[in-house]
């Protein structure tokens with residue numbers, strides 16, 4: 001069963017290098033996160049997910065871990081991170097770190113030892129063929145880089161050799177089974193990393209590429225799932241309140257593998273992509289393209305259809321609602337920001353939906369003020385993702401309040417636009433995106449029916465009508481079009497609007513919603 005605190009959790013994802021720089025080196029730091037905890041709290045977020053903040057050569061922005069147990073000096077020290085856990089807990093905020101179990105950096109000491117020709121403890125910590133001229137057919141691999149004769153398998157970029165959790169089906173002499181001592185040792189090493197941070201006060205992990213561990217796995221990922229069930233058993237015994245959030249995007253599999261939550265990610269042709277980033281479904285690559293066709297549901301009059309989302313979501317939801325939580329996101333560090341193609345009103349409606357879904361929602365830093373996607377050259381393996389990773393925009397001081405370093409020293413440039421949104425400017429405007437996020441999240445915390453567990457039941461999903469859904473005893477309705485819409489309801493016949501963006505009302509069974517509006521109604 002999922003940790004209890006998740007029932008009313010709303011996460012804020014922080015990309016540490018871009019959040020707040022306190023020592024003027026141009027890079028965000030742990031102390032910066034500590035200083036901004038009150039801000040996080042003011043949003044209505046009561047949990048953080050921090051992207052990898054460990055020692056790393058940063059060829060994939062820290063997803064290439066060189067030391068799982070050491071905070072990267074550019075972010076601070078282990079002591080700083082422990083102080084963050086403490087300070088956050090004092091404010092009622094939980095902290096998840098990012099666990100990268102599938103691979104390390106090519107500079108991790110385990111890998112350096114594994115490359116040696118002499119046998120040692122780490123020889124089989126990674127996946128190697130038995131001869132430098134024999135490639136790992138069917139897998140991405142590198143040959144010719146080590147003293148040891150053999151090619152090694154990669155998990156993602158070239159800098160990220162795959163850790164060896166074994167093969168479900170052993171098809172080559174160099175492939176080891178899942179129960180081979182080397183595979184078991186990898187599993188135990190990752191549990192050791194988890195224990196290390198949990199015992200220092202961290203509240204759990206967002207798990208990178210959670211489905212990638214065991215190779216030659218079956219379609220149901222049963223071998224990889226067995227690894228996670230084993231980790232979950234350890235957590236239940238030793239850290240029962242710890243939460244595990246999967247980067248898997250297949251809730252039926254992830255939640256059965258022992259995860260508390262699984263993200264729905266912006267995969268092309270997945271239901272989630274049709275909400276805000278339908279342009280993704282009309283290009284052959286991931287690069288954002290503002291000229292591409294775009295029928296996103298939240299884009300005004302773009303011909304979107306909520307059923308494209310619901311078809312997949314409802315299957316997942318019905319199947320998993322008793323097992324754990326689906327985590328809808330505004331965005332993440334791998335995804336193009338909502339403001340790329342949605343204006344402020346459209347973002348408000350999109351977030352209202354995301355934050356009134358069941359499960360455990362995630363807000364990506366800066367989305368609350370509608371930070372833009374910037375067209376930038378790649379940084380630390382970001383490529384198209386770089387544009388969603390720029391410094392947080394706090395106010396109208398130097399570097400928009402992110403850092404006191406010279407502009408040329410910044411990790412990434414801040415949004416140069418004259419009207420770049422900032423926290424300070426949006427705090428002043430009552431109907432800003434920022435204040436809308438705050439009001440929706442405060443409603444969510446006040447109404448158990450809007451939190452993780454209350455039932456979600458679509459009531460009207462017909463085109464040309466408002467999209468109406470029930471959460472517990474509350475009724476939510478959305479109109480993303482530019483014209484007023486109405487629908488006749490069997491029940492309730494009457495109710496009062498307890499929250500609105502735009503306007504709407506229910507009287508005598510007639511639910512009327514003005515253009516681009518959202519309402520939450522309590523039955524009378």
Ligand code: GLC
Nearest residue numbers: 060063100156208209333334
């Ligand atoms: C995940 C991360 C991404 C990273 C990749 C490899 O998808 O979110 O940023 O590049 O895994 O670790």
Ligand code: CA
Nearest residue numbers: 021023027029
């Ligand atoms: Ca810094």
